Amino acid sequence: xxxxxxxxxxxxxxxxxxxxxxxxxxxxxxxxxxxxxxxxxxxxxxxxxxxxxxxxxxxxxxxxxxxxxxxxxxxxxxxxxxxxxxxxxxxxxxxxxxxxxxxxxxxxxxxxxxxxxxxxxxxxxxxxxxxxxxxxxxxxxxxxxxxxxxxxxxxxxxxxxxxxxxxxxxxxxxxxxxxxxxxxxxxxxxxxxxxxxxxxxxxxxxxxxxxxxx
Amino acid sequence: xxxxxxxxxxxxxxxxxxxxxxxxxxxxxxxxxxxxxxxxxxxxxxxxxxxxxxxxxxxxxxxxxxxxxxxxxxxxxxxxxxxxxxxxxxxxxxxxxxxxxxxxxxxxxxxxxxxxxxxxxxxxxxxxxxxxxxxxxxxxxxxxxxxxxxxxxxxxxxxxxxxxxxxxxxxxxxxxxxxxxxxxxxxxxxxxxxxxxxxxxxxxxxxxxxxxxxxxxxxxxxxxxxxxxxxxxxxxxxxxxxxxxxxxx
Numbered sequence: 009x010x011x012x013x014x015x016x017x018x019x020x021x022x023x024x025x026x027x028x029x030x031x032x033x034x035x036x037x038x039x040x041x042x043x044x045x046x047x048x049x050x051x052x053x054x055x056x057x058x059x060x061x062x063x064x065x066x067x068x069x070x071x072x073x074x075x076x077x078x079x080x081x082x083x084x085x086x087x088x089x090x091x092x093x094x095x096x097x098x099x100x101x102x103x104x105x106x107x108x109x110x111x112x113x114x115x116x117x118x119x120x121x122x123x124x125x126x127x128x129x130x131x132x133x134x135x136x137x138x139x140x141x142x143x144x145x146x147x148x149x150x151x152x153x154x155x156x157x158x159x160x161x162x163x164x165x166x167x168x169x170x171x172x173x174x175x176x177x178x179x180x181x182x183x184x185x186x187x188x189x190x191x192x193x194x195x196x197x198x199x200x201x202x203x204x205x206x207x208x209x210x211x212x213x214x215x216x217x218x219x220x221x222x
Numbered sequence: 223x224x225x226x227x228x229x230x231x232x233x234x235x236x237x238x239x240x241x242x243x244x245x246x247x248x249x250x251x252x253x254x255x256x257x258x259x260x261x262x263x264x265x266x267x268x269x270x271x272x273x274x275x276x277x278x279x280x281x282x283x284x285x286x287x288x289x290x291x292x293x294x295x296x297x298x299x300x301x302x303x304x305x306x307x308x309x310x311x312x313x314x315x316x317x318x319x320x321x322x323x324x325x326x327x328x329x330x331x332x333x334x335x336x337x338x339x340x341x342x343x344x345x346x347x348x349x350x351x352x353x354x355x356x357x358x359x360x361x362x363x364x365x366x367x368x369x370x371x372x373x374x375x376x377x378x379x380x381x382x383x384x385x386x387x388x389x390x391x392x393x394x395x396x397x398x399x400x401x402x403x404x405x406x407x408x409x410x411x412x413x414x415x416x417x418x419x420x421x422x423x424x425x426x427x428x429x430x431x432x433x434x435x436x437x438x439x440x441x442x443x444x445x446x447x448x449x450x451x452x453x454x455x456x457x458x459x460x461x462x463x464x465x466x467x468x469x470x471x
Contacts (some may be wrong), residue, residue, distance in 0.1 A: 014459045017270045074277040202405040 013073075020060055020071040028068035040123045042066050047080040047116050055086040064120070081112035094124050229367055232430030241367040242316065242343070248424045249293075249317040249365075255419045256294050256323065262414060269296075271463050272360060275389045276300050278456070278467055284308040285355040288379065290344050291315055291362020295324035295337075301358075302333045311337045312354075315362075316344065344372040349379040356380075360389040364435040373448035380470040386450060388441065391432040392457070392464035399460045407432065438464045 031038050044064035052059050061079070063070040083090070085108035096102035099121040103110055110117065227238040236244060252259065260268050275297065281287055283306040289298045292313040301311045313328075315321045318341050325339050342348050344359065344366050357376050366372045376386050394400040407429035415425030436444060438455050441464070445453045450468030457464050 013274070013456065014267060014270050017274050021270065021273060072277045074274065075280070076278075077280055199402070199405065201409055205409060 016073050020073055024069060024071040027071075031068045037123055037126070038068065041069060044116060044120060044123075047113075048075060048077070049117065049120060050075070050079045050082040051090070052082065052084040053087050053090060054084060058087075062120075079112060081110060081114065081117045083117070084109040094121060096121070096125075099125075230431075230434045232427045232434065234430075238367055245365045246317055248427055250319045252415075252419055252421065252424050256320065257296075257327075259415070259418055259425075262418065263411060267459060271389060271458055271465070272296055272300075274456070274458065275358060275360060275387055275465055276304070278465060279356050279358060279385065279387055281305060281356050286310045286312075286353065288312045288314060288347075288349070288354045288357045290347075290357060290359040290376070291365070292358075292360075293317070293320035293324055293362075295328045297358055297360055298324065298337055299328055299331065299333055302328070302337050305336060307336060309336055312340060312349075313337060314340045314342050314344075314347075316341065345375055347375045347379050351378055352381045353379045354381060355384050356387070357384070358387045358389070361391065363388050363390050364431050369436075370444060370448060373445060373450075377449045377470055382470055384470050386445070386466075386468045386470070388445070388466040388468075390435060390441070390464060390466070391462065392435070392441070393437040393461055395457060395461035399462070403462060438466075441466050 031041070041064040045066050047064060049062040050059075051062055059073075061072040061075040063072060063075075085093075085106075089106055089108050093099065093102050093106060093108055096106075099118045100114070102108075103114065103117075228235050229238045229241050230236070231241050231244050249256075264271075279287075279301075281301055281304045283304065285305050286309060287301045287305060289295075289301065289311065292298050293315050295313055298311050298313040305311060313321070313324055315324070321339055321341055328334065328337055340348070344362070345368055357380055359376075363369055363372065373386075380386060394403055408426075411425045411429050412422040415428075416422035419425075435441075438457065438461065442453050442455055445466060445468040448468075449471070451471045453466065453468040455464045455466045
């Protein structure tokens with residue numbers, strides 16, 4: 009797709025920004041992630057097809073679309089399989105018995121799984137404060153917070169919402185990319201401007217020719 | 223009578239010796255509102271292109287990075303955080319107006335320990351051989367008079383195994399996008415430049431200089447000819463921008 013590399017980077021940037029903003033409200037998780045600073049987890053989701061690198065750091069996480077150094081672990085599987093792994097009580101068993109393919113360091117991966125499984129973020133407080141507070145914001149935040157809490161299991165509804173929220177975040181909040189409608193509108197305006205400029209140019213040429221003959 | 227070598231300045235043909243001065247005039251004019259114009263012209267998308275460039279650079283703690291035509295310091299600020307106190311970032315630009323803006327911006331953000339600034343010409347880099355782990359040049363190579371000379375200079379100062387990243391406008395790979403891009407560049411950008419910076423001519427030059435820059439394959443060949451290996455490029459936004467990567471053997 010014509011915009012895919014830019015959109016991929018935009019998506020990862022938006023998700024990274026959202027997760028790191030949320031992590032500021034969960035210092036325990038942030039501290040646990042610091043222990044994994046410098047390790048690189050290559051996540052290859054086969055269905056839907058998404059490929060990225062998750063890099064725990066001292067100040068949160070970094071999500072990269074490109075990395076050509078040595079990775080700590082490389083995991084490959086479908087989105088559902090990853091969700092089952094994240095929520096598993098026994099990550100080692102889940103890896104052995106599940107369908108996720110793993111190469112590299114499994115102990116670091118199990119440590120990461122333990123952190124993600126116990127991610128305890130007050131999504132409602134963050135969303136409510138970002139909506140400006142007040143009872144409407146609280147109601148909206150509660151509804152969205154429920155969705156996000158359930159959505160950490162990434163059921164079908166949560167995936168759709170997250171995709172829409174990420175898209176909204178990219179376009180409306182992060183202003184990381186214009187929306188499709190904006191782009192189409194913009195190209196239409198550019199095309200109209202181009203047509204108008206050419207018509208004006210032709211008119212000027214006719215007038216000039218007319219003046220030259222007088 | 224000796225013939226003076228000629229080159230392009232946008233769509234105009236000028237003497238090679240005059241190009242640097244003409245380009246300098248452009249950037250003296252746009253320096254103060256350079257960041258604002260980048261955001262307006264690209265709708266903020268330039269930040270994504272630069273983010274991807276940082277990812278491909280693979281820069282790590284303790285490394286030494288040269289950011290050429292670094293101007294207002296977007297990349298240098300990020301590299302500064304990546305290399306940490308053990309590393310070093312050199313922000314180089316031929317234009318002092320751009321360097322002043324960049325230096326002020328970085329210092330105002332609290333970035334001062336591991337960044338140094340130098341005014342120099344990319345064709346004649348004043349550094350020792352085998353000195354840098356990574357060199358980047360973002361939206362600057364198309365303004366250089368002798369690109370091949372600049373590429374050879376960059377190769378010299380890179381360490382063996384070090385990588386060069388050239389982020390630059392290139393040729394869209396879709397005809398519809400190409401037409402929209404042309405219409406936008408030649409009809410909208412100069413008007414935007416006039417409105418924001420009161421300088422339509424500089425943005426006319428911008429649009430023209432992009433069209434005169436080598437396309438993706440030609441740029442890759444130039445890097446091969448300069449002595450880089452493992453050269454490759456990544457098209458972004460349909461080829462409107464390309465990131466070229468090469469490694470010093």
